[in-house]
Amino acid sequence: MRSRILVNRIAFGLTALCALVTVSALFFLLGYIAVHGIGALNWDFFTKLPKPVGETGGGMANAIVGTGKLLLLASAIGIPIGFFGGVYLSEFGHGRLGFWVRYAADVLNGVPSIVMGIFAYVLIVLPMKSFSTLAGGFALGVMMIPIAVRSTEEFLRLVPDSVREAAYALGVRQWKTILFVVIPAAMRGLLTGVLLDLARVAGETAPLLFTALNNRVWSHGWTEPTSSLPVMIYTYAIAPYDDWHRQAWAAALVLMLLVLAVNGGVRLILPKRRIVL
Amino acid sequence: MPGSSYIKPAGNGAASSSRGHNWGDRLFRWTCLGFSLLILGLVAGLAGELAWNSRLAFRAFGPSFLWTQIWDPVAEHFGARPFIYGTLVTSAIALAIAIPLGLGTAVFLAELAPPRLSETIGFLVELLAAVPSVIYGLVGVFVLVPAVRQTGWTPHGVGLLTAGIILAVMIVPFITTVSREVLLTVPRSQREAALAIGATHWETVWTAILPYARSGIAGSVFLALARALGETMAVTMVVGSRPEIHASLLEPGYTMAAVLANEFTEATGDLYLHSLIGIALVLFGITIVVNGLARLMLLKLGHSR
Numbered sequence: 001m002r003s004r005i006l007v008n009r010i011a012f013g014l015t016a017l018c019a020l021v022t023v024s025a026l027f028f029l030l031g032y033i034a035v036h037g038i039g040a041l042n043w044d045f046f047t048k049l050p051k052p053v054g055e056t057g058g059g060m061a062n063a064i065v066g067t068g069k070l071l072l073l074a075s076a077i078g079i080p081i082g083f084f085g086g087v088y089l090s091e092f093g094h095g096r097l098g099f100w101v102r103y104a105a106d107v108l109n110g111v112p113s114i115v116m117g118i119f120a121y122v123l124i125v126l127p128m129k130s131f132s133t134l135a136g137g138f139a140l141g142v143m144m145i146p147i148a149v150r151s152t153e154e155f156l157r158l159v160p161d162s163v164r165e166a167a168y169a170l171g172v173r174q175w176k177t178i179l180f181v182v183i184p185a186a187m188r189g190l191l192t193g194v195l196l197d198l199a200r201v202a203g204e205t206a207p208l209l210f211t212a213l214n215n216r217v218w219s220h221g222w223t224e225p226t227s228s229l230p231v232m233i234y235t236y237a238i239a240p241y242d243d244w245h246r247q248a249w250a251a252a253l254v255l256m257l258l259v260l261a262v263n264g265g266v267r268l269i270l271p272k273r274r275i276v277l
Numbered sequence: 278m279p280g281s282s283y284i285k286p287a288g289n290g291a292a293s294s295s296r297g298h299n300w301g302d303r304l305f306r307w308t309c310l311g312f313s314l315l316i317l318g319l320v321a322g323l324a325g326e327l328a329w330n331s332r333l334a335f336r337a338f339g340p341s342f343l344w345t346q347i348w349d350p351v352a353e354h355f356g357a358r359p360f361i362y363g364t365l366v367t368s369a370i371a372l373a374i375a376i377p378l379g380l381g382t383a384v385f386l387a388e389l390a391p392p393r394l395s396e397t398i399g400f401l402v403e404l405l406a407a408v409p410s411v412i413y414g415l416v417g418v419f420v421l422v423p424a425v426r427q428t429g430w431t432p433h434g435v436g437l438l439t440a441g442i443i444l445a446v447m448i449v450p451f452i453t454t455v456s457r458e459v460l461l462t463v464p465r466s467q468r469e470a471a472l473a474i475g476a477t478h479w480e481t482v483w484t485a486i487l488p489y490a491r492s493g494i495a496g497s498v499f500l501a502l503a504r505a506l507g508e509t510m511a512v513t514m515v516v517g518s519r520p521e522i523h524a525s526l527l528e529p530g531y532t533m534a535a536v537l538a539n540e541f542t543e544a545t546g547d548l549y550l551h552s553l554i555g556i557a558l559v560l561f562g563i564t565i566v567v568n569g570l571a572r573l574m575l576l577k578l579g580h581s582r
Contacts, residue, residue, distance in 0.1 A: 112507025203409020
């Protein structure tokens with residue numbers, strides 16, 4: 001009996017160790033980025049363009065604006081498709097078609113991000129014969145769809161049927177019920193879903209490598225190649241210059257703070273909900 | 278399912294026949310349907326574009342494209358074997374580390390930790406999944422690669438093992454988060470039966486709870502595997518980028534996703550481009566299958582994530 005109790009203790013001790021290792025991996029990551037990032041972060045980082053190769057200093061203003069533009073475009077593509085798709089699944093999609101739409105969203109969610117980049121490349125870059133913000137935004141937008149679909153469907157389903165029935169009983173049409181009763185009731189959840197979705201694609205690098213490419217100066221309009229924070233981190237990390245490494249850490253810190261702010265904020269707004277993986 | 282399939286607005290037959298003629302309802306329904314069909318169209322378009330734009334590679338090399346060892350852009354001879362090998366090996370290393378680590382954490386969270394601690398750690402583990410891949414790569418390049426070099430086993434530091442370790446950290450959250458939820462759905466009676474015949478807490482977990490949850494746990498592992506197979510940036514930055522197959526895991530290698538990231542913009546010539554897109558098609562196919570298996574296992578459990 002004593003040995004069985006011992007096994008019990010050791011086994012659970014090991015599971016606690018696993019949890020400790022996993023959590024320390026996160027803290028190590030965050031701590032390391034913070035230490036190296038804070039020293040490198042300064043006002044120039046947010047306001048200056050990158051300096052020519054070989055000169056130190058400069059910043060990533062164009063990459064910050066570029067990431068903003070890419071996210072704007074991605075939202076304009078991904079959110080409507082994902083939102084209405086989710087509404088369809090929650091309110092109408094109980095048949096075979098609903099199954100296939102759900103399946104398609106799952107497939108899209110599983111597509112490796114680099115493959116999504118290739119999709120945008122053959123669809124937009126090849127015909128336009130140029131790398132562009134448009135192509136990068138499209139790739140990110142398609143990546144946003146599956147999570148938007150799933151979070152919309154889940155949060156609309158959380159609205160009890162009695163709420164819908166109450167509206168119907170008053171003679172309200174179905175479309176008005178959905179738009180003006182069900183959706184407002186789920187608003188908080190829907191907004192957090194969008195935020196998490198944005199935080200996820202904000203750090204995506206692979207789909208941008210050969211769609212938005214990179215740019216060391218300002219990108220005008222939507223049809224020029226643009227810089228973005230994640231691609232800058234990648235480019236600077238694998239380059240042989242110390243000053244570029246320093247700036248890569250600064251960019252990593254900015255990106256990480258964005259991700260932490262969104263995830264932590266969502267946690268505060270909706271303490272009971274899990275992050276949609 | 279809390280769905281509303283059987284609820285029809287405005288009760289009786291007369292009302293519902295008038296509903297069919299209501300332009301607002303129809304328009305709304307068609308709008309939703311249209312966007313849903315767009316999702317189906319995107320997936321079909323994605324598969325179609327990949328297949329169409331890789332046709333030259335499969336026409337030139339046939340199915341042997343998949344197992345030819347040579348990757349020579351100058352001689353225009355392309356085979357995907359080194360990349361498929363690298364992808365499989367790095368993913369296997371990642372699973373070998375992440376399964377015990379992730380499952381152990383899940384058991385700790387579901388069985389041992391008090392609810393508040395469990396919630397907090399669960400949140401922290403999920404954060405691990407929210408860290409962008411390129412940041413894992415950055416830390417990999419400046420921390421893990423020098424650390425591996427320092428062991429003295431290899432002059433490189435970059436290689437399949439390094440990539441596998443980074444991948445392991447990246448996929449642990451998928452195993453932990455899903456497994457923990459699966460463990461929490463195991464019925465009380467299952468646990469009580471084991472406790473009633475005198476099992477210790479651990480024996481209960483080992484003989485009654487884990488076997489009951491095995492389908493869901495397998496589902497979580499397949500979800501994690503799908504991530505590992507398609508993961509690009511972190512792997513690209515530490516894998517070494519050499520299309521070779523060595524017996525040693527410490528040697529530099531290459532993966533399917535990494536070769537796409539590195540060589541796509543340099544692809545001169547149609548056959549080169551089509552060969553790369555052919556690799557993308559293979560990767561797409563593999564991840565669909567693995568993801569499908571994961572969904573199947575989680576669905577079997579009545580767990581429709």
